[in-house]
Amino acid sequence: MRRRWLPAPLLSAALAAGWLALVRSVAPGQILLALLLGLLAPALFASLRPERPRMRKPLVLLRLIGTVVRDGLHSNWVVFIGLLRSRRDPLESRFVHIPLELRDPTALACLCVIATAVPGTVWCETAPDGSQLLLHVWDMRDEQEFIADFKTRYERPLKEIFE
Template sequence: MKEKKSFFQRLLPLPFVSVVVAACWLMLGHSADLFDILVAIILGIGIPKIIEPFLVGTPHIKWRLALKLFFVVLWDIIISNIRVAKQVLGPIKNLHPQWFRVPLDSEHEHVNTLLAMIITTTPGTVSAGIDQERGDILVHALSTDNTDAEIIEIKRRYEQPLLEIFNVKQGEDA
């Protein structure tokens, strides 16, 4: 049986999204004229209604762990930027580019997609693609001497937390 929604829930199914959309419209327009405010309200009500059906399947995640992972990735991005700058500005002979495959512990779509995005976002590494049949991600590192250590680090720092965030057991499908 479907839960009956109040008038407010039907009008603003995603209140936070409504506020963000309306605020963005006003900021992009650099105006607080009556017309712009009315357009912002209409967009703030209309856009969340349009996208609501697409968000119904949003997975339940552990937000505290997700926030922790966010700061781990942010820190890694900062440190990797410094490391890559030193490598690129240093002698080319010190670069050891490598291709390697990171085996996936799950077939969970969100986990694997986010893992590939994190790998690509971190300077010095790029994920070239997820191979569902092989169950791995093809990764290129700008410079590494030990691909096994890189794989272990990627799995420990990113994949394991992602599995916990989405409450996925190893080997589990989406």
């Protein structure tokens, strides 16, 4: 019974806290609305939630997080320098199709978030069958090298973690 009315307790708490932060009030009426939102939204949308993912290698996850943070910092610098030099050396931005081996929905979602979080790349779409990812790359000189690097740095660890 508890799982039906409170399918995601942490999500319920986060929604309630988020509501109170957004309205910047702890008035009784706002607390009541926050509790209603926190309890009703996860219960009403429980059928839309994917299955709980199983992580197989948490140490690989920690290493992937480190890679994403390091790549994010490096990419910020590269984008900044690229903006400064763009008049002298034009950028080569383009769309790239990356073939995927991943099939786990959670891993695919993580890959899309990573692609968008790292400056210089933006996730555009995933093929309906999940076989490829379309990215827009801000400045790319060698497409095959980019694809190989992307798959090694992000897809392979996600495959180890989730599949």
